[in-house]
Amino acid sequence: MQVPILKQGPYLIATVQSALTDDDLKQLRDTLVDQISQVRARGVIVDVTALDVIDSFATRTLRDVAHMIRLRGAETVIVGIQPEVAFSMVKLGLTLEGVATTLDLEEGLRYLQRSGKRKVQEHEGRPHR
């Protein structure tokens, strides 16, 4: 099951539509890391609202996505983790440390816009040599 990836402004939005196998997850990771430079995206949103299970492999892959995208110079937000999924993840001992998460897509976009502005301010605030 391929995950459709849409470009909206400077962002890539990957919306998971149904359960993903380990191979699907790996493919999503590789595609996102690859596409980020093709479209010169500044941020990536992975919408996992449709996932009813996020197990250790999925968590690790999502974390890898976020860290790889950061190394490529952009930001990632995971949006829409369902309450029962969050419950199971915590019980299992899984965290998404160092990875931004928001309630839904709308909040995710807002997060990326804010973090983009912060970056610009930091850049402009730097003393010139």
Added chain:
Amino acid sequence: MKGALIADELRVSIDSDSDIVSARQKGRELAAQCGFPSTELAVVATAISELARNIVRYAVRGEIVLRLIDNHGGKRGVEVIAADDGPGIPDLTLAMQDGYSTSGSLGLGLPGVRRLMDEFDIVSEFGKGTTVTVRKWKR
């Protein structure tokens, strides 16, 4: 661990990635039949996912058996048996520790499954295989 079978058991053979997904979906459906609330359905499905992945990763193939059970006192629950005839686990104490892994994974599978479920039992014989039996009772 005692419990009587109250419905036909469901067997899912596990030998690829996609079997992990179908095993957890079938487990969720079975637990839903039993009337588990949605939080517990996610818990059961997540536990099955970890157990099935262990089979694919360490034993290549095996089987997940899903059963609805009764504790003779009117309490109902779901039982999951994950069995393989793979290499077995050389050191169970280590394997049950958070963060221990021989495959580069997060090492949360077995100890995590124990935290997710109400009952947990593991039998592993080096060179012969591993059987994990877990249960979740409906509250």
